[in-house]
Amino acid sequence: MSKRQSKRTSHGYQSSEDEVEQFLDEVFTFPKDNDPRVRVTLTFAQSLDSKIAGANGKQLTLSCKESMHMTHMMRARHDTILVGIGTALNDNPQLNIRLLTPKDGETAPVPVILDTDLRFSLDSKLAINFRSGKGERPILVTKKKVKGSEEPEWDARKRALEEAGLLVIEVPLEHGRLSIKRLLLELQDMGVKSLMVEGGASVISSFIGSGLVDRLVVTVCPTLVGDEGVAYNVGTVPSLEYMRSQSVGRDTVMAWRGWRLGFR
């Protein structure tokens, strides 16, 4: 059987790695242009009842091993990967590509954490991996302080993070949250071409209707979590165009194209 053919398994037809690669090639093909904007992919795994975590934010392994592998393939296609501080503290993720045997020139994306008050822990896996040379240098995104405001604890945390070698960048708040538009412009100025946003619930809610997402890739897993689980909010229905779906192991991965609104 060729690598291209699907394989029959106990839970249906399983896509080969080549088919998943082809799916990703199609989803991540962009028209050739000189657009300097950071391409944004919003991606997450959800249960059949649209939950991304269990009761009280308990981290759940929703994705099957094949779609987890696909997530690492997607990570390898992006320069940077973003989570909120909620996920960084709750899940202690590594955000790397450890499930892949990296091809020539393939590297893990640089982690970016939305962290208004610099609550990030230097004992986290992201910080430890960086210190031991096994991970990329995390970028912490924090608030731009209001002129003249005194916040000695925030200053001390910023100093400690910088002394540990992490990059701290400041963006203004917008409606009490870090401005995503301003963050994208900062990343663009740093030469970043692509950003993969992996969650959690608040971050998904912020991005989904923002008009700033180029691709939405959702892995739907055949599991029910129940009403106690963590969900995201869609808010105003976003401007998205369905692209295609792919079975990956027992999961179904769906992709949409987003139309950028109100940027610049």
Ligand SMILES: NC(=O)c1ccc[n+]([C@@H]2O[C@H](COP(=O)([O-])OP(=O)(O)OC[C@H]3O[C@@H](n4cnc5c(N)ncnc54)[C@H](OP(=O)(O)O)[C@@H]3O)[C@@H](O)[C@H]2O)c1
């Ligand atoms: N299924 C999946 O694919 C998946 C993926 C990732 C996470 N998760 C789950 O998601 C849950 C965590 O979700 P969460 O909502 O608690 O945390 P989160 O979305 O990871 O982080 C939210 C925090 O980020 C900070 N933030 C700063 N600017 C923001 C902005 N513009 N928009 C949104 N957030 C901003 C805020 O904290 P500050 O005010 O302190 O800055 C906010 O409370 C966990 O249970 C985790 O397991 C699931």
